[in-house]
Amino acid sequence: MINKNKKIIIINSTIITPFHLVSGKAIIVEKGRIKEIVNKEELSTATLTGAEVIEGKDKFIVPGYIDIHVHGGGGSDVMDGDYEAINQIAIAHSHFGTTSFLPTTMTMSKDKIIRSFRSICEAVKKGTVGAEILGIHMEGPYINPEKKGAQKEEDIKKISIEEFLEFNQASGNLIRLVTIAPEMPGAIDLIKYLYKQGIIASVGHSNATYVQTQAGIKAGLSHVTHTFNAMRELHHREPGVVGAALTSPELTVEVIADGIHIHPIVLKILTKIKEGEKIVLITDAMRAAGLKEGTYDLGGQEVTVNKGQARLKDGTLAGSVLTMGKAVKNMVTKVGIPLPKAIQMASYNPAKSIGIDDKKGSLEPGKDADIVILNKNLEAELTMVAGKIVYRRK
Numbered sequence: 001m002i003n004k005n006k007k008i009i010i011i012n013s014t015i016i017t018p019f020h021l022v023s024g025k026a027i028i029v030e031k032g033r034i035k036e037i038v039n040k041e042e043l044s045t046a047t048l049t050g051a052e053v054i055e056g057k058d059k060f061i062v063p064g065y066i067d068i069h070v071h072g073g074g075g076s077d078v079m080d081g082d083y084e085a086i087n088q089i090a091i092a093h094s095h096f097g098t099t100s101f102l103p104t105t106m107t108m109s110k111d112k113i114i115r116s117f118r119s120i121c122e123a124v125k126k127g128t129v130g131a132e133i134l135g136i137h138m139e140g141p142y143i144n145p146e147k148k149g150a151q152k153e154e155d156i157k158k159i160s161i162e163e164f165l166e167f168n169q170a171s172g173n174l175i176r177l178v179t180i181a182p183e184m185p186g187a188i189d190l191i192k193y194l195y196k197q198g199i200i201a202s203v204g205h206s207n208a209t210y211v212q213t214q215a216g217i218k219a220g221l222s223h224v225t226h227t228f229n230a231m232r233e234l235h236h237r238e239p240g241v242v243g244a245a246l247t248s249p250e251l252t253v254e255v256i257a258d259g260i261h262i263h264p265i266v267l268k269i270l271t272k273i274k275e276g277e278k279i280v281l282i283t284d285a286m287r288a289a290g291l292k293e294g295t296y297d298l299g300g301q302e303v304t305v306n307k308g309q310a311r312l313k314d315g316t317l318a319g320s321v322l323t324m325g326k327a328v329k330n331m332v333t334k335v336g337i338p339l340p341k342a343i344q345m346a347s348y349n350p351a352k353s354i355g356i357d358d359k360k361g362s363l364e365p366g367k368d369a370d371i372v373i374l375n376k377n378l379e380a381e382l383t384m385v386a387g388k389i390v391y392r393r394k
Contacts, residue, residue: 006052008387011040013056013373017363018063018343027061029369032387036365056373059381060339063347063363064099064370065324068177068280068354069137069226069254071104071298072287072319078103079299081115086123086133092290093283094130094391096323097346097380099370100360101131102176104284106299107140107151110163117171124174130383130390132370134356135176138167139225142190143205144181149230150298150318151205159186161193175199176354179225181206182216195220200354203251205230206241213244217251223353226284227253227270228262229317246273252353254282257330258322260309264334271337280353281327281346286310286319329378339378 008029015022015037026043028035028051071078074092076085086103093101103120105113117136124133141157148156157163159180168175177200180187191201203216204225209232213221224231224245232240245253253274255262261284271279283289286303288296293305303310303318310318324346331342351361359368369387372380383391 009051010054010056013059013061015061016340016343018340021340029387034365034367034369060374062343062372064372065097065346066350067098067101067283067324068350069104069282070101070285073285073289075287077287078105079116081119083122087128090128090130094383096325097372098131098324099385100134102135102137104137104139107155108299114170121172132385136171136174137177138175139179142180144207146207147205147230150312150316159190161190179204183208183212188219191219191221207232208241210239210243213241222250224251224253226256252278254280256284256320257327258320267335277349279345280350283322284319285322289321325380
């Protein structure tokens with residue numbers, strides 16, 4: 001993926017690091033990393049020689065988006081179980097500013113999950129043309145049938161550390177994040193095991209009480225899958241999973257900011273309650289992301305996409321057609337948070353949540369050159385992954 005021979009310099013733009021907003025600077029990219037961020041006046045003839053200079057006038061330069069929960073896009077799904085599908089997802093989401101992601105599996109048969117893991121492992125070895133794969137988010141099959149959402153109940157499994165070891169072996173030990181219902185039998189033992197292995201345990205598709213969620217946190221739970229959706233709601237006599245998510249500093253919370261899964265006012269409440277670094281934008285996108293509305297498949301179930309909503313026949317929300325670019329824009333225009341903070345929720349926060357903020361998530365010298373150029377409408381004009389331009393807007 002890294003273009004080791006090419007030097008790229010981006011000039012005349014507004015840079016959102018995302019912690020600082022600066023102008024009059026130039027970003028110098030070499031050997032797949034950010035070499036320097038300097039004053040434009042400091043660019044020497046020697047520095048410019050042999051470089052591709054990209055004009056960023058009236059544009060924003062931001063760190064690449066990191067989507068840690070995405071099932072598909074561009075007509076493909078992670079559960080298709082082949083390299084071509086994974087690569088297509090990587091390409092599709094790079095068009096909207098995503099530079100790296102966790103392909104996310106769902107509750108299906110054991111054979112299909114293993115096949116999907118092997119295809120992701122193959123994609124990591126071969127590399128992708130678009131966004132970079134950072135590992136795997138395993139959503140299910142260890143969830144609560146009462147909060148299954150768009151996952152098939154017959155494929156939900158009893159929790160087994162031994163089976164998880166089989167899954168992880170098939171993935172090439174790429175599993176970074178596991179969505180689990182902490183109230184289910186065997187969950188606490190698996191959470192403890194995941195914690196010891198450095199794998200993130202996330203509460204999701206769960207009907208856990210507040211006390212049960214706290215027991216999960218004590219065992220090592222540190223993340224919340226698509227907060228507010230497919231979990232026990234906040235009640236004034238039983239705070240549930242949502243109550244724990246809002247008040248537990250240990251928990252990082254995912255949100256689907258499409259205006260459908262969560263009302264913008266609820267997102268505004270969340271941003272006022274939750275520490276800024278603990279909110280992560282995700283897409284939870286299915287294969288229709290980036291395509292026209294119509295009928296699609298998700299995990300062997302028919303999904304209709306209409307007016308931006310993906311639903312099963314019974315009306316259940318079935319993932320989304322959201323992109324990270326749209327999620328950022330929605331947080332600014334519908335929720336009312338500053339652009340740098342929205343960018344942070346799409347870049348630095350997810351990087352920190354999965355422990356890669358030392359090399360990704362912000363525009364700093366030495367970090368991977370995962371860079372996106374946005375126009376004034378916050379649409380991706382150019383996407384760069386490890387110093388290689390993978391998308392240019394026509």
